[in-house]
Amino acid sequence: MISTLVLLLIAGHETTVNLITNGWLTLQRHPEVLQRLRSEPRFAIRLVEELLRYEPSVHILPFRSAISDIEVGGTTIRMGHPIAVLLASGNRDPQCFPHADRFDPDRTDNVHLSFAGGIHYCLGAPLARLEAQLALTQLARRLRNPRLLADPPPYRPSPILRGPVHLAVAYDSVEPA
Amino acid sequence: MRVVVDLTKCEGYAQCAFLAPEAFRMVGDEALLFDPAPSAELGEKVLRAAAACPVQALQVDLADLPVPPPAETVVAATDDRLRREGRIVVAGLWKAAT
Numbered sequence: 228m229i230s231t232l233v234l235l236l237i238a239g240h241e242t243t244v245n246l247i248t249n250g251w252l253t254l255q256r257h258p259e260v261l262q263r264l265r266s267e268p269r270f271a272i273r274l275v276e277e278l279l280r281y282e283p284s285v286h287i288l289p290f291r292s293a294i295s296d297i298e299v300g301g302t303t304i305r306m307g308h309p310i311a312v313l314l315a316s317g318n319r320d321p322q323c324f325p326h327a328d329r330f331d332p333d334r335t336d337n338v339h340l341s342f343a344g345g346i347h348y349c350l351g352a353p354l355a356r357l358e359a360q361l362a363l364t365q366l367a368r369r370l371r372n373p374r375l376l377a378d379p380p381p382y383r384p385s386p387i388l389r390g391p392v393h394l395a396v397a398y399d400s401v402e403p404a
Numbered sequence: 405m406r407v408v409v410d411l412t413k414c415e416g417y418a419q420c421a422f423l424a425p426e427a428f429r430m431v432g433d434e435a436l437l438f439d440p441a442p443s444a445e446l447g448e449k450v451l452r453a454a455a456a457c458p459v460q461a462l463q464v465d466l467a468d469l470p471v472p473p474p475a476e477t478v479v480a481a482t483d484d485r486l487r488r489e490g491r492i493v494v495a496g497l498w499k500a501a502t
C-alpha cells in the first residue's frame with residue numbers, strides 16, 4: 228500500500244512537473260508557437276501531444292523483461308532477458324515521424340510513446356494531458372513578456388526522468404485570470 | 405460534429421472515454437461505444453479525446469454534416485441513452501501480449 232502511494236506520488240507529480248517545465252522551455256525557444264497558444268483556441272490540445280513526443284518526461288523505461296522470445300529487426304530477444312525501452316528515441320524515429328527532430332505542433336498522426344503502450348499504458352495520462360494543457364495556456368495568456376534567465380537551464384542528472392532542476396523565467400507583469 | 409473510429413486501429417485504450425465520457429464509453433473491457441454525432445458543445449472534449457488516442461484511431465470533423473445511419477444498431481433493454489438511440493459498438497483488442 229505505502230509503496231503504491233509512493234509510486235503514485237512520483238509518477239503523478241514529477242513527470243507532470245517535467246512535462247510543464249520542458250513544455251515552457253520549448254515554448255520560450257519557439258516564440259511563434261507561444262504566440263499561437265495565446266491566440267488560437269484549442270491549440271493547446273495538439274501542442275501538448277507534440278511536447279510529449281519532442282520532450283518527454285520519461286526518457287527510458289528500465290527494468291523490463293521479455294515475457295516470450297521476441298524478434299526485432301533480425302535479432303531474437305530471449306524470454307526473461309532484461310529490456311530497457313528508449314521511449315524518447317522511439318519518439319524521434321524518422322520512419323514514424325517525418326522531420327522527427329523538428330518541433331511541429333501541427334503534426335498529425337502523432338503516435339508518440341511517452342505514456343508507454345499496451346496494458347500498462349500510463350494510468351495518469353488523461354490527468355497529465357489536462358494539467359499540461361491548462362497550465363501552459365494560462366502561463367502563455369497571463370505572463371507579460373516572459374523570458375528565460377538561463378538557457379539551457381540546469382538539468383537533473385537522471386537518464387530516466389528528463390527535466391530541469393528549476394527553470395528561471397522573468398516577466399513584466401501578470402495579467403488577471 | 406462527426407466522429408469516426410478506425411476499427412482497424414482501435415485497441416480499446418479507453419483514453420477517449422476518460423476525456424469525453426459523454427461521447428465515448430467502454431462496454432466491458434474491450435468494446436467501445438461511441439456517439440458518431442456528438443453535440444457541438446462537446447467539441448473541445450472530443451478534440452482532446454482524439455488527440456489523446458494512443459493509436460490515433462479517432463477522426464473528428466467539427467463541421468455539422470448530416471450523419472449516415474448507424475452501421476450497426478445495438479438493441480439492449482436498458483435506459484442507457486446512447487444504446488436506445490442505436491449507436492455503434494466497436495470491439496477493440498489489447499495490443500499487449502498475455
Ligand code: SF4
Nearest residue numbers: 414415417418420457
Ligand atoms: S479510440 Fe483510441 S482512445 Fe478510444 S478506445 Fe480506441 S484506442 Fe482507445
